[in-house]
Amino acid sequence: MIGVISYLVFFTTVAAILGIAVLGLNLQWGNTGLFNGGVVASFGAGAYGTLILGGAPQESQLGGFELFYPLALLGGMAAAGILAWAVGRLTLRLRHDYLAIATFGVAVAFENVMRNATTITGGAQGIRGFERPFRQMLGDGFTYNLVFLIAVLVILCAVYIFLERLTVSPFGRLLRAIREDETAARSLGKSPDRVRLISFVTGSVIIGLAGGLYGTFYAFVSPQDVLPILTFQIWAMLIVGGAGNAKGALAGAFLIWGAWTFSGWALSRFAPVEAQLYTGSIQFVLIGMVIVGMLLWRPQGLFPERLIVSQPGRSREKTQAEGFT
């Protein structure tokens, strides 16, 4: 039984970390309509930034500043923010698929820089042996994972509340106005470029926060952690959960990551012995089918966007709309 709890703690931690990243993407795509195809660049910047600033010194490698952990994490978020600002300045004038292609390119470039800049990032070997913060106090076992999970959940709640407040604020309305009709927003005296940049950077900082937590939890990051598959996974979570709805984003993160890991476990356990070797491939097919099925039968996601969120005098439940515009 303790094994099951220990595993669930582990699973929830990873799912919650991915959930934070999905919330960041939801701000960008769900609320502002920015098609960010380079989620993994922000995620990686956060992870690498945190580990370089907070890690122990290593031979022939930059970093190992051993900063106080929260500072290192903030540093990682700042790294993600700065990268997003630079990328945003260059690419945010692009629309939809063009923006996706440009940001995807940035993410691939990011991975290649991490892979080749051996003296800064450890190259393909990655940054290893990062001391997990507060390990002296908590040991290395179950207690540590439990405390870490609680910390991640607190951060997740904070991000969630922040984004929910943001969505119902006038700024949130402005984001949606720009998403729906940029020209109309401009005619009302708003500055879409500036607002899009703010949204993009904020979302990226949140994704970077997720990356920093991820690197901390695994005590390791390497270029294999920042492959495009991660961008795909986070997008799948948002689409299945429901773009534009923070609750949906979270549900999507837990569901998709749950499906990803549970299908692997179930197949390894219950598939006939001859099929064991092919369970990896079967798993890909199953996950693909879940996503395709979602897109076919419920394209708005499990939790569709609430179109009217800040009208005074009416409860939120009553105004929940089913449609997807």
Add this chain to the structure above:
Amino acid sequence: MRTLLTIAAFAAGVSALGTGAHAQDCTTKIGATLPTSVDWGRPIAEVAQFAVDQVNEAGGAAGCQIEMVLRDTQVDPKVGVDAAKALVDLEGVNVLLGAVSSGVSMPILTSVTVPGGVMQMSCCSSSTAFTKLSEEGKTNGLWFRTFATTAVQSAMAAKVAADKGYKKIAVLYKNDDWGQDMARLIAADFAAAGIEVTSSVAINDAQPSYRAEVTEAIGGQPEALYLALYPNEGTSAVREWLSLGGTQDMILANSLKSDEFRDNVGLQYLGNALGTDTASPRVASADAFKAAYVEKFGSEPNGPGLANSFDAAMLALLAMEAAGKDASGADIAAAVAKVTDPNGTPITADVAGFTAAKETLAGGGTVKYQGATGDVRFDANGDVSAPAVVWKFTDSGTEEVEYLSLGDVDAFIASLKK
């Protein structure tokens, strides 16, 4: 969603059935996290299962039948770590085989097996980062790998080049942790042997063309080419190299010891290609492995990591046998020394060998495992050194050109370091 629910319901039903059946006979589970969704990863898992089957035929280890629970890593660190954690927590394994990529093995080691006190034995992770981590005492002696560190490979390449009298060599390497390690070591070893490296070019996976890289390598007018690549990229790069008029004098790392590579490039172009490997020692057990493999799978074990994977599984199970029933991961890790004792009773890597090992261990003796990669001997960091072999391609597979015993290899490496 419905798919998920169906799976969940199915899973719950089967697990209810399963518990009854398992109660009577005793089964010990070991875990394996290998990239079975990748073409070259599947045979590595197959051969590990093959080793487990043989042990079960010999009556199992530590008094129980062994069940290997295999999980796919998808070469994704998140997925691999989760799989490892599930194996440790949900299946209760004390021994974990895998992973293949160092980028997956490392987070498993730091966040699952070391905190959980589980022995991890990898067939194929070659990164030097593990040695460093172990030197810092952070692996708690739980980490082993049967893949000889890149140092042996690179020293052998230097020996081949020196013997052939090449003076200028270009290097193409796979741009991952293994390849970068190789490139760094080979540059040092070639320099120590008085050979000039004209250029050292990284090859990224899955590019449609490697013309730019190959052009850069050919520009230095090297007399020979050293390849630390995998079959896919290796094939493309070598085709471009030959079409641009590059020399056919090549030295290949063991990753290219594959029929696929030979067939796709064409044997007629590989006449002067010499490979290095750390396998095929002159002991009966290696031949026995080869014969058994051919009988089971219908082809020679020509693929990266096959012999290593077999030895990893065998050694892990021998150590379980030596540690006795209900041993912890740390006990099993400590027992590895008992089954790789240079002064122990030699045993072969098959059913008979395992049976013999059981008797010796039961009598309080130690054994010397002679496996598919030879006499495996771990150092304090869980690394192996190994005898080396120089090979070339033939019609039916590969053929040994020269064999260097463990002593020869160590002597040559020492001579390079002077």
